[in-house]
Amino acid sequence: MSLASIVIVGAGQAGYQVAASLRQEGHTGRIVLIGDEPGLPYQRPPLSKAYLLGKIADTALLFRPADFFATQNIELIHDQATAIDRINRRVLLASGEALSYDHLVLATGAHNRPLAVPGAQLEGVFGIKTKLHADTLAPLVHAARDVVVVGAGFIGLEFAAVAAALGANVHVLELGDRPMARAVSREMSEVFRKAHEGWGVHFDFRQGLASIESDNGKVCAVITSDGRRLPADLVVFGIGVIxxxxxxxxxxxxxxxxxxxxxxxxxxxxxxSALGDVACFPCLHNDQQPIRLESVQNAVDQARCIAARLMGKPAAYEALPWFWTDQGALKLQIAGLSTGYDSSVIVGSPETSQLSVLCFRNDQLIAVESCNRPGDHMAARKILARAPQLTAAQAAAPGFELKAWEVANRP
Structure with missing residues (x-):
């Protein structure tokens, strides 16, 4: 089949990377990249951290400048894809245009799970997903006095750290019993809880949001599930995506x-094809069970996998998942998936927030969470990318160092 025209729906990390990788792989046909936001494709992870703090300019968010798309002959269309005509192989756009494709790539991503409580539409209530959200939120968080964060996942805690650093009173509501409960071990949750509390953040676990109160159309307070009223001139939620x-x-x-x-x-x-946040795939590192991963690594590696296949080099997607989050002075890097781990070993010092938690299932290493230990993270990625032989007993031995073990046990 001749792939004269490849159309990509979605101009986020995954969609952009497919286009770039196709050219790197030698594709000479037409590439159309459809994005529903104005401007050039950009990175999203810094939006809730460095960009919000004003530490980086908007140009630093861009994957590539405008001349890259021109020289690579990647057509960037700002429009909304509204339908797929599979019989005639066309993508229909909101503008009325129809784009023909030989192969279609769906990188449509995900959107914030909405905050389904009375008052969620008030001025001063935000989810953080796009640059527009961050641009609108930035001046408000610099001026905020009382901030309520709904959800203690990565996004919520990244924002909580920013707000606390800017001097706001920060109150986090979380339905679970600890921070980042779906993503990290109890040991690592505890390190981050203590750090945030040291920065002045107050946590309310097993606690939800009942409603948001207004003063002339703007948020002024929230009512918790147990009926308490908390002052708030800004509410930011991060309760997952759809x-x-x-x-x-x-x-x-x-x-x-x-x-x-x-x-x-x-x-x-x-x-x-489909990839990135929207794709549910059989994961080698999840016992081949289907999973949907929301990470830059996953988007980039899946894009390269698709580009290679379309250029005649098919291979199953088997990349090791890894993730990161920056919160205040803490950088957490995770290699692997800790789902279902049954034992763990701590390397380093929780007291100094420099540690790694090694997660095992049936005495097999399945994930490593590293806080402020980047060397451990890189070693873990190498160990987990091959058939790991490290046991919990070995990791618990006095003087054990992950980096040294990796070097000593290379194939």
Whole structure:
């Protein structure tokens, strides 16, 4: 099949990387990248951290400057894809234009799970997903006195650290019993809880939000699930995301916790691939169980996998998942997936916030969480990328160092 025209829906990390990787792999045909935001494609992770603090300019967010898209002959279209005509292989746009494709790539991402309480639409209530959100929020957080954060996941805690650093009173409401409960071990949760509390952040665990009160259309307070009233001139929520599957679902593609794809990232239509936050794929590092991962690493590696396949070099997607979050003085880096771990070993010092938590399942290392120990993280990625032989007993031995073990046990 000749791939004269490849159309990519979604100009975030995943979509941009597919376009760039196709050119790197030698594709000479047409590449169309459709994004529904104005401007050039940009990175999202800094939005809740450095960009919000004003430490980096908006130009530093860009993946590449405008001349890259021109010289690489990547057509960037600012529009909304509204439908897929699979029979005639066309993507329909809100403007009325129809784009023909030989292969279609869906990188439609995800949107913030909405805050479903009375008052959620008030001025001063935000989720952070786009540059526009961050641009609107930045001056408000610098002026805020009382901030309520709903959700103690990565985004919520990154913002909480920023708000606390700027001098606000920060109150975090979390339905779970600890910070980042779905992503990290109890040991690492405790390190981050103590650090945030040291910065002045107050946590309310097992606590939800009942409603948001207004004063002339602006947020002035929140009511917790147990009936308490907390003052708030700014409310930021991070309660998860929902995959953007509508266009795929309406086209009849298989949907299962996202757009379902096979090990080669193909959908139920062999002329359509999907990747990134929207794709649910069989994961080698999750016992081949289907999973949807929201990370830069996953988007980039899946994009390269798809580009290589489209250029005649097919391979199953088997990249090791890894993640990171920056919160105040803490940098957490995670290699692997700790789901279902049954034992752990701590290396380093929780007291100084320089530690790694090694997570084991059935005495097999499945994930390593490293706080302010970047060397451990890099060693963990190398260990987990091959069949790991490290046991919990070895890791618990006096004087054990992850980096030294990795070097000594290279194939």
């Amino acid at each position: 995959a953007n599957v509508q266009i795929a679902s309406e086209a009849g593609l298989h949907i299962e916790n996202g757009i379902k794809v096979d090990a080669h990232l193909l959908t139920s239509d062999p002329q359509i």
